[in-house]
Amino acid sequence: MDIDVLGALAVRQDGRSITPTAPKPRQVLALLALHADQVVPVTALIEELWAGEPPRSARTTLQTYVLQLRSLIAAALKHGAQEGEERTAKDVLVTLPGGYRLDSGGGSSDVREFDRLAGLGYRAMDAGDHPRASRQLREALALWSGPAFADVHGGAQLDMEIKRLEESRLCALDQRIEADLRLGRHRELLAELTVLVSRYRTHENLHGQFMLALHRSGRRGEALNVYQRLRGTLVRELGLEPSAGLRRLQRSILMAGPESAAPAPETPREPLVRVS
Numbered sequence: 001m002d003i004d005v006l007g008a009l010a011v012r013q014d015g016r017s018i019t020p021t022a023p024k025p026r027q028v029l030a031l032l033a034l035h036a037d038q039v040v041p042v043t044a045l046i047e048e049l050w051a052g053e054p055p056r057s058a059r060t061t062l063q064t065y066v067l068q069l070r071s072l073i074a075a076a077l078k079h080g081a082q083e084g085e086e087r088t089a090k091d092v093l094v095t096l097p098g099g100y101r102l103d104s105g106g107g108s109s110d111v112r113e114f115d116r117l118a119g120l121g122y123r124a125m126d127a128g129d130h131p132r133a134s135r136q137l138r139e140a141l142a143l144w145s146g147p148a149f150a151d152v153h154g155g156a157q158l159d160m161e162i163k164r165l166e167e168s169r170l171c172a173l174d175q176r177i178e179a180d181l182r183l184g185r186h187r188e189l190l191a192e193l194t195v196l197v198s199r200y201r202t203h204e205n206l207h208g209q210f211m212l213a214l215h216r217s218g219r220r221g222e223a224l225n226v227y228q229r230l231r232g233t234l235v236r237e238l239g240l241e242p243s244a245g246l247r248r249l250q251r252s253i254l255m256a257g258p259e260s261a262a263p264a265p266e267t268p269r270e271p272l273v274r275v276s
Contacts, residue, residue: 001092001107003033006114006165007145009152013076013092020072023153024049025065030152032069032093032102034161036109041099048157066100069093110143111165117143118172121179130179137176144169174205181209186216197226201233208246215253223253 004010009026011019011033020026031048032040045062046054055061070089077087094101121137124130148165149158173196180189193210200206207230214223227242227250234240242250 001036001102001104003036003104003107003109003111005030005034006110006143006148008150009033013073014079016076016079018069018072018076020068022068024061025068026152027155027158028062028065029069029102030149030154031157031161032100034111034158036102036104039096039099039101043098044157045100048155051156066093066095114140114143114168114172118168121172121175125175125179130182134176134179134183137172137179140172141169141176170200170203174209177206177209181212181216184216186213189213190217197230202230202238204230204243204246208249211249211253215256220253220256224250227253 002010002012002015009019009030010017011029019029027048028045031045042059042062046058049062050058070093073089073092077089077092092103092105094103117136117140121133121135121140124133124136148162152158154162177189177193189209190213193206193213196206197203197210207226211223211226214220214226227246230246231242234242241247
């Protein structure tokens with residue numbers, strides 16, 4: 001079974017799609033696919049589908065959705081069956097005490113591959129191997145074709161998982177940009193960072209990286225303007241001042257000569273400071 005969730009949901013058994021079009025069965029498959037090879041409790045599936053207000057028939061209705069998924073799995077198994085194989089839909093979507101498990105059969109999962117590649121990238125960063133870190137993290141991020149579960153109407157459980165995955169993606173992106181900065185690719189990063197700081201208007205690390213890239217490209221004034229815009233947004237929208245580390249970065253750029261492209265301190269990661 002091949003599972004893709006970093007973008008549109010796509011689950012294939014023996015190369016054949018088993019992704020339903022109806023919204024509720026699609027939610028069930030999405031949660032099972034994300035946690036493939038693990039038991040997903042019935043309570044979690046009910047919470048996902050009905051957000052704390054399940055009908056009396058919730059368990060029966062959930063069983064109906066499972067049967068619909070098994071029907072799609074059975075068709076895929078029949079289509080791709082090899083002589084002597086006797087695997088059934090119940091072997092793929094397994095009923096267990098208290099929940100269900102989707103058995104991937106050792107197939108691919110874009111989330112697992114993302115985690116593997118990102119982990120290699122983080123370890124390379126820790127070891128100071130910035131070329132390898134940039135390469136591994138770039139490969140990890142290339143697995144994303146859009147927001148996670150982009151075509152699934154998520155409930156409470158999926159929304160929580162989507163936020164977690166987005167944080168993981170942002171962490172990998174942050175580290176990949178950090179690796180590229182250390183490799184002197186500041187000019188190459190300017191266009192990408194321009195888009196990112198517009199999208200994530202209060203994300204300190206991205207703004208700090210943009211300031212560094214601008215400063216090292218000889219655009220000191222623009223780097224300082226980025227700080228002022230971020231500070232205005234933080235104060236106005238969140239009642240927060242930039243972190244101490246980002247303030248140090250600003251002072252470092254201020255103290256540098258207008259023509260200087262000397263490295264400034266690394267992008268800070270301290271907590272924000274609330275305005276009194």
